Amino acid sequence: MTNVTRHNFEELLPEILRNIERSDFIAIDTEFTGLHFQSDSHNSLFDTPQDRYSKLRQTASQFTVCQLGLSAFIKSSSQNKYSAHTYNFYLFPKSCATIDARFSCQASSIQFLCQYGFDFNKLFYGGVSYLSMEAEKELRQQVEEQESILTSDVDDHLVTSFTSAISDWLPGAKEGDQISLAKISDDMVSIQMQALLRNCFPDIWTSQVDTGEILITKLNPEKKAALLKEERPWTERLLVKLSGFTRVFRHISELKKPLIGHNFLTDLLFLHSKFYKTLPAKFQDFKRNIHDLLPHLYDTKFLIMEIRRELEEAGLSLTSTSLANVYHAMHTDPSKLGVPHLPEIELADNCARYGKEEFFHEAGFDAYLAGYVFLRMAHYITAKDTSIMHPKLLTFRKYIPALAPHENKSNIIRASVPYVNLAGEDPASRRPKLLYVTSRGPSPLQAKELAAMFNTYTSVDVKMIDRRHALLATSTWGGSKDIMRAFKNDRTIHLANYNVFQHSKPVRYGLWGAIAVMGAVCLWTFFGDQPKKT
Structure with a gap:
């Protein structure tokens, strides 16, 4: 597993995008800062799909994704083996211009994260930025009208200290002379500051050196103009930095790869709210949006509920349908599944520690578990009627037709229906009739x-x-x-x-x-x- 923060995000991004492209499917998990925004938002047997969506919509709109796990499962070209490349992203939204997300949290959720060793320093000091596609579009429109809006929130004291130092140095400097100013650890603030300084002083050029310090070079306006032509516009560089993890989400959406999660309806609302746009009021509109973004969704909770009896009859011990319990059952003795040519699942080098110790409720680890369980169940569903002597190995493409009845269906707990259909009509209620008490x-x-x-x-x-x-x-x-x-x-x-x-x-x-x-x-x-x- 690789912890991804803003300090290594840009360096790792090409590798992450490449592994997503190479993968057969991707598994995700999220951790967030709250579960119930209001006291009456708890799950209820009375909840219709719209009722439950309305409650989850409050949660996803008001609270924040603080950690997101992504595990890309890649099939070996020469062996019956899948390799899981797993990344654990710490996410924290940045403020810029009119963008300033509220950070809300619930004490019980923070206590839960603390219980499982969540690193809040990585969250606050190193969280990767993100910006919904809707907010990015609005901000770009504002920048076209007024470019300076992107530097409106830079600290005045910081600007004054930099401009004063340059003003004192510049009169006695010759062309080509340089001076190093204070270190700026935040890349976005560095871009903003350099844009301000270049605008204030026509005869300087700015750059950031490896130590984080801002290097000021005196040069004539003609050379400065030539350098500006060669450089990507600072507004674009800032907006790209601001969008952060949304670039990963956009890549997943564009590729339309199968996306896996465990009991992940809430996760899907958070993905929509934080990386796409504001959640609509109607559940039907949300379903339409999420299906356009992610048309191939599989919920391992729903899958296990559908085939639990079969697996238990086959000898698998499932005391509950929690992700941890299902993983242990399938990992401890996979031969009990009783199907031929079960593929091997190995951890990629970047997440070898997951093979030595369990890190439940770390988003990266839970994403890996969801992918592991999905692959085991996908193979079981496809191969359960295949002879043990059948010589042909199953490719991932062979799983898709067998999984069709389970696609885009997400389990919901304690509601009037057992699941929701994200690509069609929801099922009728299987609950007993309501009782009228007088x-x-x-x-x-x-x-x-x-x-x-x-x-x-x-x-x-x-x-x-x-x-x-x-x-x-x-x-x-x-x-x-x-x-x-x-x-x-x-x-x-x-x-x-x-x-x-x-x-x-x-x-x-x-x-x-x-x-x-x-x-x-x-x-x-x-x-x-x-x-x-x-």
Whole structure:
């Protein structure tokens, strides 16, 4: 694994882009600074796909991606082997001109990151910049109108110290003389400062040496003009630096490679929000956008939920569907999958330490695990009906048709549906019917008391309608039946299967209103058309 910060990003970028191009698929994982922006944004069995999207949209819009793992899996040309090239990016947005992202965090998320050894120094001091494509487009338009907007936020004290030093030195300097000024560790600030200095002093040239110091050279305006023609415009260099990791994301999107994640609907919202553009209000619009950007998505959580029973019957021990547990099951004894020609998966040299120690919840490590698990399941799904004596090895292209039923479907936890379809219609709910709870006595219903009472039978969520009525969502059909049976003759509450026409006041009032209007129209039609007596 290679930790990628702003200090080595430009150096590593060609290698990263090249490995993405060479890869058969890419796996990702993200760590972020918060999970729930509001107290009512927790998962609920009542959640429709739009409801869940609206909650996740708040999270992805308000919080920040602080770490992103990327693992590019490359097939060997001569062996039945894949090599995982893994990168662990620390990300932190830069401010420039009108761009100044808010940094919000949730204490529980920060504590979680600390628990797993997250390096906050790398985040704040070395985080790679990023800029959404939407924001970049807006900023470029502003620069065309007013170039100086890109230097409007440079520290005045820093500018004064540099200009004063040059003003003192310049009168006595001869053409070709040089002076070194203070070190600037931030490449973006260096570009901004050099642009300001060149604008202030027509007869100097600026450059940054390896030590980070700004080198000032006195020269005539003609030579300066010639050098400017040879150099890439400073505004373009600054915007490229500002976009940072978005260049990697754009490359992934352009290549349309399969993208893998584990339970990664939230990750996808963060990718859209931070590297593409503001999240739309409607889930359907988000699905359209993400499908255009990343048309081949595979969620290992969804995959394992679909074939879990098969794998357990084959002898694989899956105590849970967490990424760590699935990886351990498939890594410890892959022969239990019972399929021929299972490809070997090796760690590339840049992430050899992942073979010696486990780093759960480090984005790079989790990205590697997601890719590992995906490759094992993709081969199992494709080869499970193949004879053990079959001599032909399977290429990655052979996996794609077998995986078609699972493509672009992402698992969602504790909702009205088990998954969402990012390239089509979402599935119908498989949950039991909602239960309508009515208080039999004068005492008002309490959501927490109801939840505690019913949770002994199955996992439930309660939604209050008013003081005497509530809706109950249950997670299992058996649990729902048990609750109805247990409270059939209860003296304090009455339970019934929810019927929207019977139990929803707005619907009932709407129906009665419609009947009244139709009656009035019929009466007017009947009596209004009677001929008048003369």
